Amino acid sequence: MACPENMFFLIGLFISGVLACFGRRDLITTMPDRLDVLTGSCVQIPCSFDVPDQHKDKFKSTIPTFGVWIKKYPDVHQYPGNVIFHSNGKVNRYQGKITGNLSQKNCTTVFFNVTTSYSDIYYFRIDGQPYCATDPVKSVEIVVRDFPSSPIITVSGEVKEGTPVSLNCSAVAPCPEHPPELTWTLPTQFTTENQLQEKPDQTKSVLSTVTFTPSYLHHEKNITCTAVYPVGTSNKTAEHNMMLNVSFSPKDTLASISPADPVLVGSCVNLTCSSTANPPVTNFTWFKISGGKPTQVASGLSYTLNVTSGDGGLYYCEARNSHGCGKSNEVQLAIKGQEEVIGVAAGTLGAFLLISLISLFVWRRNSRLHDGLERTDSPQGQNSPVGTVCTNQATAGEEPEEPAEDQPEEIHYGDIDFSKLQTKETPAAAQDRVQGQESEYAEVNVTGRGAQEPPLNNLDGLYAQVNKRGGC
Incomplete structure (x- = not known):
């Protein structure tokens, strides 16, 4: 059999519910349904009330109004011991105060030094007026915890x-x-x-x-x-x-090739693309660099091909999701045999360049050596007893100086009178004179570049011809 207290409580709740259904609440309060509180801390109960229209003439804002908090059961007359706080100071089982202005129908209340025994439901009542009433429908549940709830x-x-x-x-x-x-x-x-x-x-x-x-x-x-x-x-x-769930475009996109070593034509090669993205990559695309430009060759996470002679070269992949795309590194597909041809071609080109550099060096060296030489080139004169020779300014036994680069060449002319040379007339020369051979004279023109001096053994004949003409 149920306890009498419980029976009365249930009957009270039933009557209160029936009255509420017919709009017969004597007091209408507004409070939160639940408050979580820490032991040792305080709790503030936001509270306001209103008086039904049929009783408004009984509530006088000029008359002091008191607030009463009742624990567990709303019937203060049947359970007067459940009153835990009265603002008139007569009951203060819970240390607290009403911070709201009751004359303005604000019943906000603060209780201090809360303990676990405070965990229960509470009702509010107004007192001190010609009209006193409790709201039996609306209550607030206070839950006291040793630790705070998580933010x-x-x-x-x-x-x-x-x-x-x-x-x-x-x-x-x-x-x-x-x-x-x-x-x-x-x-x-x-x-x-x-x-x-x-x-x-x-x-x-x-x-x-x-x-x-x-x-x-x-x-x-x-x-x-x-x-x-x-x-x-x-x-x-x-x-x-x-x-954190961060959305981002593909990152760390990487292309790999297997096998990585040079392969034979007809072999099977697999290229794989990987990337990190959120949301995940929805599309992979493969490109081959041909003629310096990328050309799309496949799509998908992997690209498998049977190698032909034209498949060699550089490949890369692109990964794409709704936020953008990412480009991978380039990988080399090398085919056996092609690298030897490339090596021979590279060696031939290198040898050609080396020979060209050596030839250029030798040509420049010879040009520098010949920069110091000068040639003379005078027109042949008739009936002239004397030969004219162009020589360097250097004296015998000295090396000719090289002219400074980018300086204009100077040509020096000198006259040599071979008639003063005391040489004997040879029998061959006498015979030539008898036969009436025309006299000859020699002219030596030494230019500045690339000319060579006549050999010394030819000078003897030159002297002889000049002397023959001069009659010395």
């Missing part, structure tokens, strides 16, 4: 690489006089803004907003919001961890 992290919008984003962390503040302090732990630099907010049910909470610019390196990294509640001389903490 809540929410994200405003998509967390996308390179785009600033804001994260919100909210923690309840059941004791607004000592609100929690919120701190963040993030894998990057950030800025924060904290503020005390009021919810629609008039309860308080602390909201912390952090703003940062995510990178793909932050994907799947943990972030933490920590709430620190001051309780007496110590602190109680609670935290919330969340993994």
